[in-house]
Amino acid sequence: MSSKIPDWVAxxxxxTSLICAYDATFVLLRPRTLEGGDLSFIFPGHVYYTTIDIKYGDMEDQFVIAQSILNLFEIILNVITLVMHCRSDWRAPVVAFLVQAFTFWKTVLYMIQYTPLCNGSHLVEHLDWLKYTALFLGTNGWWIVIPLLSLWTLWKTLLSAMAPSAGETDKTK
Known part of the structure; x- marks a missing residue:
């Protein structure tokens, strides 16, 4: 099995580790990171983003906290994957596949909250079309699209590594 993951996945x-660390820090240190807090100057984009995704500014929303804790586990898995990748460990593509599936489904779960399926469409009703598309779907969509592309690429890598060679196929007949 190939021990390398594609450079673009690495x-x-x-x-994503850097962005998730920044994001988790913002959420886990609230209210100090919210507008008017002593740490808000470190997070100007997030302070604005609380006007787009109101769950980020809602101190009663426990799901955002849980998602941020999951971000920390995601970062740990990313670092483990990158170390394995640098050491040419044959398991790197497998762990990369796992972490990308984790990232993909974590984001899908987060986004489903904003749909009528979970009675959450009211959470984005305050946004006009441009803000909803560019600032809400656009920023969150990367954590669905790129992991999905990574999964596709890594799946092909894993399948080709597991495929029997021509000599092995002949022996089974």
Missing amino acids: LWLVA
Whole structure:
């Protein structure tokens, strides 16, 4: 089995680790990171984002906290994957596949909250079309699209590594 993951997947793991660390820090240190808090100057984008995704500013919303704790586990798995990748560990593509599936489904679960399925469409009704599309779907959509593309790429890598060679196929006949 190939011990390397594609470079673009490794780069994504680095980028998402940094972004998730920043995001989790913002959420877990609330209310100090919210507008008017002594740490809000570190998070100007997030302070604005609380006007887009109101769950981020809602101190009573426990799901955002749970999602941020999951971000910390995601970061740990990303780092483990990257270390394995750098060491050419044959398990790196398997762990990368696992962490990308985790990221994908965590984000899908988060986004489903904003749909009529979970009675959450009121959470985005305050947004005009442009803000909803660009700032809500656009920012969150990357955590669905890129992991899905990573899963597709890694799945092909894993399948090709598990496929029997021509000599092995002949022996089974």
